Amino acid sequence: MPDRLIRAAVLVLEGAKPLDVGIPAQVFSTRASMPYEVRVCGAAPGLVTGGDGLSYHVAHGLEALEWAELVFVPGYRYPDRDDPPEEVVDALLAAHARGARLAAISTGAFALAATGLLDGLRATTHWHYTRQLATRYPAIHVDENVLFVDEGHVLTSAGAASGIDLCLHILRRDLGVAASNHAARRLVAAPYRSGGQAQFVPRSVPEPLGERFAATREWALARLAEPLTLEELARHAAVSPRTFSRRFVEDTGYTPMHWVMRARIDLARELLERSELSIDRIAADTGLGTGANLRQHFQRILGTTPSDYRSTFTNGE
Known part of the structure; x- marks a missing residue:
């Protein structure tokens, strides 16, 4: 855990969508397992007219962006009509120049786009607005087929629910997978979804397999130490391997x-963070076989070694 609270601001713009505002405000609220301090702000302190019949009374103005290390920009109504106020654009640019991370949820990507900070980078937004973002x-490089995009100090996500995925992704970066999984359990959310998952998959006839596949994932998570094959997973879901793979x-x-x-x-990351088990024991307990195999896959996926990963969290305590 960091030795001080990480400072996060949620910037509420005119027409802000309530779920988009609420996700980062709730996920990063200060508690023993969540070393963040959150300030909700607007272009100026006071009442901000929101979308969907709600308004917000914010205690802070743009000075909160001078204070913050992490700035969330929730989505807002009619983002393709007008740019944010000039003072908001300037404050976002200044925050970025100081090293703050800027994270947009849904149509909040338009506010980041207005700063020019997304030029030359990949980004996403709600699927209904991806074409407008790319045209304007x-x-x-607008990617309409992903849940979120991490470009280092600038992050964007798709529609409201994917804001949870983005927040959990940021938690994994900041605090590790154990803290992210703890937050997911508290939110009753999926522990992780790939940023590359499609936002919207049109189907002419819905296939009622969602709950069945979720049950299979839970079944597999409880058996990671055992050999797991595509055929076994498909058999548990009671579909063919081909259908299982596609869905x-x-x-x-x-x-x-x-x-x-x-x-x-x-799972190996969580054991490295929270236990003193040997690398070989962790490899066995996670179904990866040998320490050498764990090291190989760890390096390929995370770009570091298990020992270096563990020392990062040991030194942070």
Whole structure:
């Protein structure tokens, strides 16, 4: 855990969508397991007219962006009509120049686009607005088929619910997978979904397999130490391996065996963070076999070694 609270601001713009505002405000609210301090702000302190019949009384103005290390920009109504006020754009640019991370939820991407900070980068927004974002800001590489995009100090996400995925992703970066999983359990949310998962998959006839596939994922998570094959997963879901593979990618953004590998690596991360088990024991307990195999996959997926990963969290205590 950091030795001080991480400062986060939620910037509420005119027409702000209530769920978009509420997600980061709730996820990052200060508690023993969440070392963040959150300030909700607007262009000026006072009443901000929101969308969907709600308004917000914010205690802070743009000075909160001077204070923050992490700035969330929730989505707002009619983002394709007008740019944010000039003072908001200037404050976002100044925050970025000081090293703050800027994270947009849904149509909040338009506010970041107005700063020019997304030029030349990948970004996403709610699927209904991806074409407008690409047309209005042609220098941005708009990806309409993902839940969120992490470009380092600038992050964007799709529609409201994907804001949870973005927040959990930021928690994994800041505090590790154990803290992210704890927050997901508190929110009753999926522990992780791939940023590359499709936002919107049109189907002419809905296939009622969602709950069945979710049950299979839970079943697999409880058996990561055991050999797991595509055929076994499909058998548990009571569908053919071909159908299982296709629908699994739609549901998670991963192929089944890639998802299993990521789940094993995440379990290894949690054991490295929270236990003193040896690398070989962790490899066995996560179904990765040997310490050498764990090191290989850990390096490939995370770009570091298990020992270095563990020392990062040991030194942070």
